[in-house]
Amino acid sequence: MKRKxxxxxxxxVLLIQLIRPDRTAEPVDPLxxxxxxxxxxxxxxxxxxxACYDCHSGQPRYPWYTNVAPLSWWLQHHINEGREHFDLSSWGKASVKKRDHKLEEAVEMVEGGEMPLPSYTWTHAxxxxxxxxxxxxxxxFSSLSSGTNADVPDRGSQEPGK
Ligand code: HEC
Incomplete structure (x- = not known):
């Protein structure tokens, strides 16, 4: 019985490996x-x-264990969610107003120890x-808020999350 x-x-465990998370991401514009x-x-x-780019950019690193389901699904979910909220790869496309808002949140999250996510730092010493x-x-982050980052051109009105 136990063996069955x-x-x-x-x-x-073997079968779920066949379900691969969708890792297609928008192409990264280095600019x-x-x-x-x-x-x-x-x-x-x-x-x-x-500490941030694996979840908040279009250039996540994928160590081998990130290929193992169900961990792979859970991690991809984090990456998608992380990018949706705060996409550092599309910073240049964000309006100054959006940037300021995200910077404020980033300061709060880093000061409060909420970011990087604790579940990430367990495995990423x-x-x-x-x-x-x-x-x-x-x-x-504070130095980038408006007034001080006037030299960073405002190239649109897109949210950094989009
Ligand atoms: C393991 C993945 C992961 C890492 C690493 C990570 N984040 Fe996040 N981050 C998330 C996820 C998922 C969310 C959205 C859900 C939440 O708020 O918990 C988020 C949300 C945020 C938000 C809020 C954006 C909003 O609009 O609500 C900020 C700001 C942020 N992260 C900054 C950072 C910074 C700065 C770092 C690096 C020091 C970092 N994060 C590292 C996954 C990550």
Whole structure:
């Protein structure tokens, strides 16, 4: 009996691997990418790439285990949701007003320790931000809010999430 149940479970685990999450993303326009547009310091760039870009950009890294269902579905859901709310790959397309709003939220989330998502930092030790890194990131986001980022052209009215 036990062996039958085990067999059924193994078969189910194998079968769900056939259902692949849809990873097609909009093509990334490098001109609109936050890092390309704002040219942050190397420190900030590293923090953004290791702690935010996997979920908030069109360039997520997919380590091997992200191919294993059902984890793959759950992770893709996070990436889709992350991009929908805050897409750093389309920063340049966002209006200054939208940017300001997102920057405010980013400051709050980083200060409050809500981002990067804790479920992500369990497996990505390099994305666990130290106090100093949080301060650096918050200072960077704050420095981008309107008035100070006048040199970043406003190239449209699209939401960064869209
Ligand atoms: C593991 C994926 C993941 C990582 C890594 C991550 N986020 Fe998020 N983020 C999400 C998801 C999912 C949401 C939307 C749901 C929510 O608010 O929990 C979100 C929401 C946000 C929002 C809110 C946007 C809105 O309109 O509500 C901001 C701002 C944000 N993240 C900033 C960041 C920053 C800055 C980093 C890096 C320090 C980061 N996130 C890292 C997944 C992630």
């Amino acid at each position: 149940i085990l067999g059924a479970v193994l078969l189910a 609109n990418d936050l890092i390309a547009v704002t040219k942050p310091s190397a420190d900030v760039e590293t923090i953004l790439r290791t 390099d994305a666990r931000l130290s106090e100093a890194q949080r301060t650096t990131l918050v200072a960077y």
